[in-house]
């Protein structure tokens with residue numbers, strides 16, 4: 111190959127790759143770089159002054175207010191992931207091992223996954239109408255006579271948020287678990303029974319360990335998605351339901367403290383990246399063990 | 402001899418598909434029984450009903466005198482070797498083999514001991530800590546065997562245990578399987594679609610077709626006295642033709658053959674057959690009674706023997722001739738030669754089920 115041909119091939123490669131490259135640089139790296147720079151600046155109402163100091167980070171880790179929000183966010187995201195897992199695993203198990211008709215299986219699978227095509231906002235809003243004073247739950251409880259007047263306890267609290275977020279993100283738990291279970295040869299489960307183990311022991315010793323990559327992937331996705339959510343706290347969360355994303359949004363809005371907002375955003379990014387990296391490690395470990 | 406497995410009129414329907422259709426059979430203690438038939442004839446389903454993986458639509462399964470028809474696999478004194486071996490990929494070879502021993506509450510050290518004894522039995526004592534994916538196909542097969550045998554089941558079920566191996570290995574594993582069965586003295590029920598494998602390994606072969614048993618007998622009975630043209634065609638090669646017996650003469654293929662008296666009822670049109678090695682090719686000039694004049698159409702050379710395909714009155718017949726034993730002339734005939742075929746009268750089989758119109 112002559113040098114000219116090589117050059118032309120390079121050029122073509124560059125032209126093909128440049129739009130996505132440009133896009134990534136412009137809309138991901140540049141904003142992140144701006145965030146990093148801002149996070150070291152100093153807030154001086156109503157503006158931010160350029161500086162290089164760690165005051166924003168120190169504030170995040172010393173002011174219990176921020177740590178509390180972070181912990182609460184982690185708690186809610188953890189509970190959402192756990193609840194999703196407890197609902198998604200039996201459902202996926204049932205679909206893969208108990209439903210024999212492929213058509214029915216696909217229908218039931220799509221019933222969980224299809225809502226992903228509906229706007230997130232709309233799905234979260236649904237729960238506002240279900241849980242509200244005029245909502246479905248109250249009308250049902252009143253029509254059955256359990257309640258005599260509508261109750262407001264269902265909406266605007268952490269429980270409502272957990273229910274809403276679970277509903278919104280559960281497809282991300284069902285999909286990887288379903289995929290993992292589908293990969294398990296049914297003969298392995300039969301072999302465990304053949305060797306004397308009952309259904310529960312087989313679940314614990316064979317099915318769950320082999321589905322672990324799917325469980326971890328699902329947990330990671332639902333956790334990270336809930337961790338960064340800021341719509342459902344606004345729609346169905348109460349005064350005790352603020353999450354880290356709401357606090358960050360507030361810093362860029364009403365509180366007008368962009369440097370602190372940037373520092374908070376970066377702390378959140380590091381946490382999420384840490385979780386994704388750990389889960390990726392785990393998955394690779396599992397793959398090495400199985401392949 | 403004691404009866405260890407009895408299937409009583411069992412059937413299995415999958416919706417409208419009939420997997421197994423009213424099968425009854427018994428297996429004796431220590432026997433090596435093979436279910437033989439083409440793919441889809443219900444062999445696996447029958448085996449899975451013995452193992453407890455399918456519940457019969459009708460009929461019952463008795464193991465060791467106990468009705469186990471409705472018991473799950475973990476409550477039955479049998480173990481199975483699956484076609485894909487079904488080794489647990491996340492456990493070591495030793496853990497796999499010991500898996501079925503922990504259930505009985507056996508101590509960890511004893512489990513490990515027995516597992517390594519079982520691995521020793523199949524020649525894999527040094528692979529205790531390996532993972533299944535590190536083993537070859539033949540080794541995985543042996544681990545699966547060890548894992549089942551270590552539980553000392555009353556019956557060992559094997560679903561096409563050798564079909565995933567390549568031809569060379571399959572033959573070696575046949576020898577090994579037979580050796581293992583003699584050594585541990587277990588009752589084996591094996592499923593296969595490979596008739597050579599069935600004949601080589603089994604004390605008794607059960608030939609199946611479309612969910613039913615066609616014939617149940619020892620390998621030599623199936624070979625020498627198949628009851629139907631289906632069995633005759635499935636086991637080995639058979640030359641089939643139509644004919645009519647009158648006394649000691651069989652009128653077939655436009656000629657007359659000699660047969661023993663009472664081979665078949667006089668006068669009715671039936672299907673007859675003979676194995677390729679039970680006939681001889683003679684030069685046309687040799688004077689012989691009850692032979693068939695034929696034309697050689699093909700010769701397939703097999704090393705120590707050759708299969709000679711001849712045409713007799715428009716019907717194609719195969720005859721195997723050992724090359725060392727070709728007594729007449731220089732050896733093999735040539736394509737186009739006119740010859741005559743002599744079939745030993747006592748080697749002509751009646752396949753009574755196939756009545757020609």
Ligand SMILES: Nc1ncnc2c1ncn2[C@@H]1O[C@H](COP(=O)(O)OP(=O)(O)O)[C@@H](O)[C@H]1O
Nearest residue numbers: 415418419420439440441442443444445446447
């Ligand atoms: N779980 C099942 N659901 C529906 N049909 C089945 C099932 N298992 C087997 N069959 C049908 O039963 C028949 C016998 O199958 P099988 O016992 O697997 O045959 P073999 O092992 O002889 O190849 C086949 O027609 C097969 O399609």
Ligand SMILES: [Mg+2]
Nearest residue numbers: 444445446561
């Ligand atoms: Mg089969």
